[in-house]
Amino acid sequence: MKLHTYFRSSAAYRVRIALNLKGLDYEAVPVHLVRDGGQQLQSAYLNINPSAMVPTLQDERGTLTQSMAIIEYLEETHPDTPLLPPDPLGRARVRELAQMIACDIHPLNNLRVIRYLVDEMGLDDAAKKTWLRHWIIDGFHSMESHLARHPGTGKFSHGDHPTMADCFLVPQVFNAIRFEIDLTPYPNIARIYTNCIHLPAFEKAAPGAQPDAE
Amino acid sequence: MKLHTYFRSSAAYRVRIALNLKGLDYEAVPVHLVRDGGQQLQSAYLNINPSAMVPTLQDERGTLTQSMAIIEYLEETHPDTPLLPPDPLGRARVRELAQMIACDIHPLNNLRVIRYLVDEMGLDDAAKKTWLRHWIIDGFHSMESHLARHPGTGKFSHGDHPTMADCFLVPQVFNAIRFEIDLTPYPNIARIYTNCIHLPAFEKAAPGAQPDAE
16 A cells, blocks of 8 residues: 655544554655645646645555545455444544544645635735634634533543544644644643554654654 | 534535435424524534534434534435445545545635634635635536546446435535536536436425525
8 A cells, every 4th residue: 555645744644543553554655745846736646636635545446535535445444443433323423523623623724725825815924823723723622522521532532442533633633732722721632632642553653753754 | 303404504405415315304403604693603502513513413312513424324324325335445435525525625615714714804705705716616626637537427426326425516516606616617517516406305405495595
């Protein structure tokens, strides 16, 4: 398996965690989102992924994009070390938590969106930081409410084993820390993050541990 | 089953289509996202969904949010009239297409985001429209490339039966038309939309056919 990845990409980081939790070997193919005007915009990469985003997974069956679709695919093709619980309501909850990040927070803080705000709309550094922080704080507030009141929350987002929800939570918290968000108002998010990051699967997936890290 | 819905919400529209395709009866509970300062922000609704968004689905098992998690749940609990194909690669492709909309287009055009751009950042009507159109055009460009070159594309996004991908495509095209996007550069998207909208499941789910339509 090949994973087209960028060390700092939140979406690639999710898939790296999932691959590691499942103990799957893969070859990391770095795509630098900034260098050379963005390697994701070059025709070699666009032929693989016309969305010009990372990650892209390639295996003997085919080529796949979108982090959540990739993780669901890994779950179906490599069911050992499941990342979804067995019951439909639990599975729905794990997907729900993942999507709170994938649909409500991360898309607003994506590199291409920040570039548009700066280049096309003239946002200065302070306004950019306000934008980034606003959507993380808004999303973490919802997520913390959900985690705090739901009996399914355990050592991890759902129960006492890492799930797909944790594959999404950890990269988002990593970004929040980069943007200097105080995690004190989100004790469950902070606790789950701490429980995850020292596990080998998460350590090996971290941006700083990647071959293309700067 | 109860579906907390708003006629114009793209995410609620997706779930309405899925429920109808599966022939599942439900009670529509309208949540007006504008009236009364936004009914989704009132404590009665926040108790059900702390994210203050629609849709929320309630059945005898529990309460669920996030449109894609809800549709996956319906697929697992009501497998008749499947919305995902049987093969892992096909399933991944359908999820990928759905997520191209759910993660790369729609979050940028959500009501709360537009409100922030207008209220906090002072965008005028023209700049707002430019923003809305930019992300739809960008996303449709990627999606059309994907649909045009993939042999799995059929009468619908994947093959000749509606799938989860079509549940996401139709509401996004509906919005694109509202924002006066010319569909000529996206012949596959336009064709699939036309093939869908006259099916009873899609007609019944349309914003104009809802009890809370204005």
